[in-house]
Amino acid sequence: xxxxxxxxxxxxxxxxxxxxxxxxxxxxxxxxxxxxxxxxxxxxxxxxxxxxxxxxxxxxxxxxxxxxxxxxxxxxxxxxx
Amino acid sequence: xxxxxxxxxxxxxxxxxxxxxxxxxxxxxxxxxxxxxxxxxxxxxxxxxxxxxxxxxxxxxxxxxxxxxxxxxxxxxxxxxxxxxxxxxxxxxxxxxxxxxxxxxxxxxxxxxxxxxxxxxxxxxxxxxxxxxxxxx
Numbered sequence: 001x002x003x004x005x006x007x008x009x010x011x012x013x014x015x016x017x018x019x020x021x022x023x024x025x026x027x028x029x030x031x032x033x034x035x036x037x038x039x040x041x042x043x044x045x046x047x048x049x050x051x052x053x054x055x056x057x058x059x060x061x062x063x064x065x066x067x068x069x070x071x072x073x074x075x076x077x078x079x080x081x
Numbered sequence: 082x083x084x085x086x087x088x089x090x091x092x093x094x095x096x097x098x099x100x101x102x103x104x105x106x107x108x109x110x111x112x113x114x115x116x117x118x119x120x121x122x123x124x125x126x127x128x129x130x131x132x133x134x135x136x137x138x139x140x141x142x143x144x145x146x147x148x149x150x151x152x153x154x155x156x157x158x159x160x161x162x163x164x165x166x167x168x169x170x171x172x173x174x175x176x177x178x179x180x181x182x183x184x185x186x187x188x189x190x191x192x193x194x195x196x197x198x199x200x201x202x203x204x205x206x207x208x209x210x211x212x213x214x215x216x217x218x
Contacts, residue, residue: 025107030163031084032096034107046178053128064107065125067181077091079113079176079185
């Protein structure tokens with residue numbers, strides 16, 4: 001694994017408003033929280049992320065997938081509508 | 082134990098862990114008490130090693146936009162808000178583009194427990210109900 005370990009604060013700073021795929025996430029328990037990991041993929045396009053998830057090599061271990069930012073300010077969610 | 086959330090966010094968003102035969106995936110999920118079941122985007126279930134196309138059970142999902150038959154997958158282990166469920170049924174359901182969470186935590190995860198959402202403090206917790214002898218502590 002060539003990518004360096006980054007904390008979530010570093011990942012947020014380095015990949016603002018991007019989807020990140022983090023391999024071997026280091027986690028805190030109770031409450032569950034990802035503290036950092038190795039970013040193996042990042043993109044602004046969710047479709048790119050989805051394609052990557054489908055083609056994820058078998059040797060890739062545990063992952064975390066997060067969006068590093070906020071939705072557009074003029075946007076509201078009605079998720080169960 | 083409670084979990085922090087952004088009280089000014091679009092939804093109450095918490096981190097969850099989904100364990101599958103291929104790998105464990107940590108995702109962000111929105112609490113949704115308007116959803117009967119918990120759902121995760123199908124590609125995440127596939128990445129964890131489940132195959133929604135081969136689900137043994139399909140359920141009818143009704144929403145304001147219509148109804149659809151969606152696969153229900155028994156996930157071997159699912160953890161969120163300090164609670165772990167095994168063989169937990171999760172439906173494979175796509176969320177609209179622009180939504181930055183990858184699943185909805187539905188009523189089925191909360192049943193029998195006490196869900197506390199504190200918007201003043203930005204804290205959410207899920208715990209078992211107190212037994213009668215705990216009330217006078």
